[in-house]
Amino acid sequence: MRAPTIRDVAERAGVSKSLVSLVLRGSDQVRPEKREAVLRAARELGYRPNAAARSLSEQRTRTVGVLLNDLRNPWFVDLLDGLNSLLHTGGLHMLLADARLNRRAGQDPADPLLDLRVDGLVVVGTLPDPAALGAVAARMPVVLAGAREPVPPGVDQVAGDDEQGARLVTEHLIGLGHRRIAHLAGYGAVGELRRRSFEATMRAHGLAERAVVETGDMTEEGGYRATVRLLSRPDRPTAVFAVNDITCVGALSAAEELGLRVPHDVSVVGYDNTSVSRLRHLWLTTVDNAGHEVGRRAARFLLDRFERPGGEGRLHLAAPTLEIRGTTAPPA
Amino acid sequence: MRAPTIRDVAERAGVSKSLVSLVLRGSDQVRPEKREAVLRAARELGYRPNAAARSLSEQRTRTVGVLLNDLRNPWFVDLLDGLNSLLHTGGLHMLLADARLNRRAGQDPADPLLDLRVDGLVVVGTLPDPAALGAVAARMPVVLAGAREPVPPGVDQVAGDDEQGARLVTEHLIGLGHRRIAHLAGYGAVGELRRRSFEATMRAHGLAERAVVETGDMTEEGGYRATVRLLSRPDRPTAVFAVNDITCVGALSAAEELGLRVPHDVSVVGYDNTSVSRLRHLWLTTVDNAGHEVGRRAARFLLDRFERPGGEGRLHLAAPTLEIRGTTAPPA
DNA sequence: GACAGGTTCTGGAACGGTCCAAAGAGGGGC
DNA sequence: GCCCCTCTTTGGACCGTTCCAGAACCTGTC
Known part of the structure; x- marks a missing residue:
């Protein structure tokens, strides 16, 4: 029962x-009755072109590799x-590889993609080995994309406009009347x-010396600890x-534990508009990074x-938007 | 500059x-000095076997397709x-396809995988069209896997043992001294x-008529509303x-909003041990579904x-484990 | 009826591997 | 020196497509 x-x-x-090939690739140099006959035969047999054979012959795979560094990143x-939406209209497939998974298994995470001879590569998030990338x-x-x-040289780059996003947040807070504003940096x-x-935004509003920066490690725990320091x-x-x-979220826990009410006593803002921020229990004001637009542009x-x-x-740089939810309000 | x-x-x-092919496939019927020469040449040229050509010739792709129904599901x-860990040791690649993405683009979500002639298919989560799956x-x-x-017929199935998981939760609560226990069903x-x-577990402990079941839609909002009803x-x-x-998480919000403290006034338990449950702000007692083991077994x-x-x-059925965190305690 | 010119169709050579049958090399025994 | 046997190595068919050069078939013109 071969295919x-x-x-x-x-x-x-x-x-x-040859004629079958012509028909299936949509040539208009074929008499209608032959075209019909071919299409019918293909349908009746349940024919599917063999992608490997096609790739070999065409010298391209119609496939782009997508290298993620961690699927957990929502x-x-x-x-x-x-x-995907745009690639699909271009007749291209997406091949996903998780760099974290593959790295553990040894070898360059892009290797499997390269062996499969993808026609192009999208690296999402932090890039792996910059030198290797140059060769690719x-x-x-x-x-x-997204980093x-x-x-x-010769590599395109698409990402959310972090400067604009941070400006939106800062101006939102200033607009609410906040003056002493802290940033938990990453x-x-x-x-x-x-x-x-x-x-820069604080400076532009003459609030340079009211700005405080604490550096964290981009984890909940880090946010918690830094906020405890700040709010004490x-x-x-x-x-x-x-x-x-x-x-x-770490900041939120810290505020709560110190007996401060959010947003009444202290406003907090996140970044990325992850699903966590949309939990009604948290309902974080945050910045939407326009991920969809970043993907399309890539x-x-x-x-x-x-x-x-x-x-x-x-x-x-894709323009981010501010998502104002429940964790920001004018200062008490 | 062809490859x-x-x-x-x-x-x-x-x-x-032919000899190169022999060497690269690890034959031991080759004199060491020739083997060396071949490996050196391959290294110097940066040779990578062409996966398409190999697939065509071998009549297999050494690739298994993984059909997800929603990448967002953490x-x-x-x-x-x-x-991946097990497939990799078998020399196989994983090809990911998101059914939700592809369905939107029309067509059967498995089509791209079938066109690429994957050697096998893992369907993760709810399966798409059961009839189509039979043909595949x-x-x-x-x-x-995971559903x-x-x-x-002829399709293997691997999943977490939901009965055991639910029993673990229910017995944990009963063991803490709870008698009147509600379940937010999906x-x-x-x-x-x-x-x-x-x-069944409630019945086994003689608590059949203390059990309450509210049906939700497996969303935060649904959990919230059902819990409001329950706790009122x-x-x-x-x-x-x-x-x-x-x-x-919806239940947690509801309890909080009704002025009940968790776990002092009411204990809540989730299921799946998602990253959300591990947020220290929520710190849900939950059930770990042994996802890694499910994947390995698949x-x-x-x-x-x-x-x-x-x-x-x-x-x-993989054995789940109870993750006891901060949302369960003996009743007040 | 031959010929030109266009439209349709076809055979066969790629593409880059695997694999098999058979050739070649080397060694031992007589 | 010849034969046989084992160990290495090789040429060539094959996998299922695409694509190109040219064959076959029309149609109309003179």
């Missing part, structure tokens, strides 16, 4: 395999969604950008802007490069 | 392509982790199993066992079937 091949279809339809999903980029289009890092390029923008100060801030939602860049290879690496 | 082929390696090493990740199962090994549904096969087991009753339960963590089943095709579909 039917293009030859089986040809035989059944009484034509050559905001990737929106990005994948956007990515020389062979195929590569887009870095801000120095990239090898690390990495993203953490840096958010912190800088927070500081004599001149405690009336608002806390956390580098991400999870840190913000796909766009990739499709562009398939058509016109080469050229400089481009950078696109 | 080097096996012929390039052969030429550089001064041997035939407990899949542990399962994938377990799956006739052609390749199929395992359903309890009637499956076509739907589907899993919801059914958990509810039935809750009822004159004979309100002292413990609530929710069908999943997210429902449990891989085991698949590998078995590659070696010995055919035979009855098997069922394996």
Whole structure:
């Protein structure tokens, strides 16, 4: 019971395999009755083209690899969604690989993707080995999505605009009347950008010396500890802007434990609009990173490069939006 | 700058392509110095075998498709982790497809995987079209992981033991001294199993008529509303066992809003041990579904079937464990 | 009826591997 | 020196497509 091949279809339809190939690829140089016969035969046999054979012959796989660094990171999903929607209309498949899973198994996480000869690569989140990426980029289009890092030449980059996001948050808090505002900073390029923008915005409003920055490790625990320190100060801030939602949840716990009511006594804001922030129990004010738009744009860049290879690496920053929920209010 | 082929390696090493193939597939029928020469040539050229060509020739892809129904469902990740670890040692790759993403784009979500001629299929979570699955199962090994549904013949099934999990929770609560216990039920096969087991355990402890069941929709909102109803009753339960963590978070909000302290006034328990349950702010007592073990077992089943095709579909239930955290205590 | 020019169709050579039958090399026994 | 046997190595068929050059078939013109 082998799967039917293009030859089986040809035989059944009484034509050559070349004609079948022509029909299936939508050529208009075929007489309608032959086309019908071929399509009917294909349908009756349940024919599915063999992707391996096609890839071998066409020298491309119509598949792009997506390298995630951790499937647990929930905001990737929106990005994948956007990515997929556009790739699909381009007739391309997505092949997911989790770098964390593969790294544990040894080897470069991109290896399986490269062995399968993907036509392009989307690296989501922090990139693995920058040197290795450069070598890959020389062979195929590569887009870095959802991260801000120095990239090898010729690599496109798409991410949320962290500076704008941090500005939105800070101005929201200032607009509510807060003056003494703290930032729970993170690390990495993203953490840096958010912190800088927070500081710049405070400065722009003449609040430079009311700004406080505590550095955490982007975990709930870190957010908790940093907030305990912050809120125990004599001149405690009336608002806390956390580098991400999870840190913000830590801040929330800390405030609660110190007997402060959110948002009455202290406002807190997260970043990323994760599902956690949408729990009505927490209902965090946060920033939506426009993951879907980031994904779409990454796909766009990739499709562009398939058509016109080469050229400089481009950078696109998607505009984030502020999600005002229940953890921010004017100071008491 | 084409990628080097096996012929390039052969030429550089001064041997035939057959010998290169032999060496690369680890044959021991090769003189050591030739082996060395081949490996050196391959290394120098940066040769990577072309997966498409190999698949075509071998008539197998060394790839198994994993069909998820929603990447957002966090407990899949542990399962994938377990799956991947075992598949990897078998020299197999994992190809992820999100049914939700693909369904939106039209067509059967498994189509892309079938076109790529995966050697086997793991369906994670609720299965798509059961009829279609039967047709697939006739052609390749199929395992359903993490769901309890009637499956076509010859399909293996692996899942957490929901009956045991629900029993663990119920006995934990009874052991703490609770008597009037409510269950926030869900739907589907899993919801059914958990509810039935809750009822059976209550009955086994002579508490049949102290058991209350409210049916929700497995969302936070549903959990919230059902809990408000429950806790407003004159004979309100002292413990609530929710069908999943997210429902449990809704229950937590409801209790808090009604001025009841958890776990002092009311204990609540979730199910799934999701990352949400581990937030120290919530710190839910819950059930760990042994996702990693489920994944490993699914891989085991698949590998078995590659070696010995055919035979009855098997069922394996992984033993869940109770994660006792901060939301359960003896009744006041 | 031959011919030109267009439209349809076909055979066969890729693509890059695997695998098998058979050739070649080397060694031992007579 | 020849034969036989084992261990290595090789050529070539094959996997299922695409694609190109050219064959076959029309249709209309002179």
